[in-house]
Amino acid sequence: MQITDIKVRKFFEEGPMKAIASVTFDDCLAVHDVKVIYARDRYFIVMPSRKNPDGTYRDIVHPINSDFRCALEEAVIDAYHVQLVASQHDEENEDNAVII
DSSP states (O other): OOEEEEEEEEEOSSSSEEEEEEEEETTTEEEEEEEEEEETTEEEEEOOEEEOTTSOEEESSOOSSHHHHHHHHHHHHHHHHHHHHHHHHHHHHHHTOOOO
């Protein structure tokens, strides 16, 4: 299974959650609401989950082995950084825009 697309849909400046991403696999399966978290001096991802009646959370979808989890985490975090820089560059260009 190959990651064929990653879209970072929302960015957050405040708090440990930095972004929410959608990941597409083999151009045929999309997983939404993958969270990019920065805590304890590192980035990591949190898979989509739901809250159980007892207050605990359970992943809706998750990697089965650590190799795939590492590859997924690296790809999502790399995409986050690329898209963050691109969005900051776009904001700088808007700030420097001349209106005629």
